[in-house]
Amino acid sequence: MNNKQQMCGGEALVKALESAGVEVMFGLPGGAILPVYDPIIDSSIRHILVRHEQGAGHMAEGYAHATGRPGVVMVTSGPAATNVVTPLCDAFLDSIPMVCITGQVPYAAIGTDAFQECDTTGITMAVTKHNFLVTEAQDIPRTIRAAFHIATTGRPGPVLVDIPKDIVDPVNPRSAMTWYEATDADMDLPGYSPITQGDPELIRAAAEMISEAQRPVLYVGGGILKSRAAEALLELAEMVQIPVVTTLMARGAFPDSHDLCLGMPGMHGNFTAVTAMQRSDLLISLGARFDDRVTGKLDGFAPDAKIIHVDIDPAELGKVRQVDIGIQGDCRLVIEDLTVAMREIGGTEAQADRSAWRSTISGWQEKFPLVYEQSELGERLKPQYVLEELRDNNPPDTIVTSGVGQHQMYASQYWRFDHPYTWINSGGLGTMGFSIPAAIGAKVGKPDRRVWAVDGDGCFQMTAQELVTASVENIPIKVALMNNSYLGMVRQWQEMFYDERFSEVYLSEQTPDYVKWSEAMGCVGIRVESPEEVAPAIAKANEINDRPVVVEFRTDPRENVFPMVPAGKSNSELVVDPSQQGLER
């Protein structure tokens, strides 16, 4: 084929996406982006037509989480662009690689308040890693290459490319361009060159500090998954025999069933994970960012701990907590180098004696397991029970996505994550409505895997319409809808911190009728009200593979998530389950 081909910007855009290896994109057309949707008909790229642009964004995120490849979104200008602001911000806070193409009014009309004009690059500046307004058709291939490069390298994140209609519209002479396959040299990014290799001297110093520590904890975050470092982490942890906590963004980065795994720390972390960090003398933070939901009140956080902090983003080092050793670099590369350095100074044998630390930790694990009270006959279902049954009746490589609220915390607490990339949730932004579209994106990226979306009734009502997308596009996800009739997490705060004054948190038990609604969207709908129905309903859902399934579990609205660190309190003030409250810590 002639590579110096004359073409129009719209064709060039689609061709550039194909060149970037894009197989799937999520979007919805409209006026300004119309010329780009025409060449999509002839493209190899699968386009998933969503019902709301927010859904497209979360689908792209789910796809990126599950596959490690950038998620791609395409929408029109104005209201469509503003509809993707939430997922962009979500992807920004959780460092998810994503490229979002937005249509824009013709270049000459920019600034005139034209129909469906909005300042997309201005609005999204604060929620993207970078954005571009392309002004010439000839710049399209190099800009698309730069967008993918920026989204996927260094600390990953969302990149938006705003495309004025005139440069893609074949009837406009400004859309004429000569095709070229853009190379790195065409990108012209003089200010961007992420450092991935850690400083060897700092790594050696870290190795020594780790060997000497009496009460160390590996505090691992989402960066482990982004850098594909789960295997390297396992090797390091096993060599030095140091316990691991996995943050909400890192569930599955280290197997929950491993002896060294303490589970999730933070506001709703388990007692052992939270307390081990609190009492630690060395936190080895790998791709985590000392989020306030992990640290609790900062002054009181891990007061005796020295800090080794590894992150690809140097701005994270020392941002929240002063570090003793800060290493800028890709987690996988640094962990590999650290493992070598540790071996050089004696490996397992050279480690300080930590038998006391180990026995303290196992003492906590025995004394303060996650607990809940099973429901009596005739009482409403316990959400924890539902999660346990889901866990026990699905293969360990099942992908679980979640919304935001109590159900999210139960899912993270009660599922056993033994594989990386099996847990997908909205951590940094806490975006209600994330789970269904994220599950769709994950299923599109990993069609052979079972995908369960654990959702709340509040969340479900924010993005449920994407189940229509799933039905029509034949994406058979499964939804575990935890219907507690409430904005449960908010209800919990009102119960605990506002004297049980419940303000605007009751949704409704009966309305909507979730089974009918699901059926109307082309799904199978199942309602479950009592414990003995749980396992059979899950089994039935798992047998259906030709359409999405929604299982509505009517759960106990009074159930609260424990343990809990009340907002603004130190992690030492962790409130445990009422049944454990008398126990000495």
Add this chain to the structure above:
Amino acid sequence: MSDPDTFHTIVTTVENKPGVLARVSGLFARRGFNIESLAVAPTDDERFSRITFTVDVESAPLEQVVKQLNKLINVVEIQELPPEDCVSRELMLVTVAADAHHRRELMELIDDWRAYVLAENTERIMLSFSARTARLDEFEECLRPFGIVELQRTGRVALPALD
């Protein structure tokens, strides 16, 4: 005005593209960094501009400011200049009331401070004065009794000191 010694000058070389100043100033607003002054100008290379700003290191975490700036894709280079390591200047244009009665006294002051007269009429004199920021503050105080009609300052620019 504040003690000049707590002010650090940060000189950034940025790509000369639309919207870059908005990215930089948006970052400051978003992260709650207070800027004391800001000056933007082209460089000898047309691909780049220079944004020079001063921050009070007591009010802004300088390391975070620099690291966050570095994350902006269009920021190419950042130089951090503590007061002892740089030569900095700021320019002031000022119109001062100068009736016959006080004119002589004012002219003497102008001479003493080595300011320049740019224009004058029977009631007013327009001056330019360039020096370190602290000197501008002092000169401004000396002019104040005469009656400052209009005044504008550029914000400081700086280069590393020669050793």
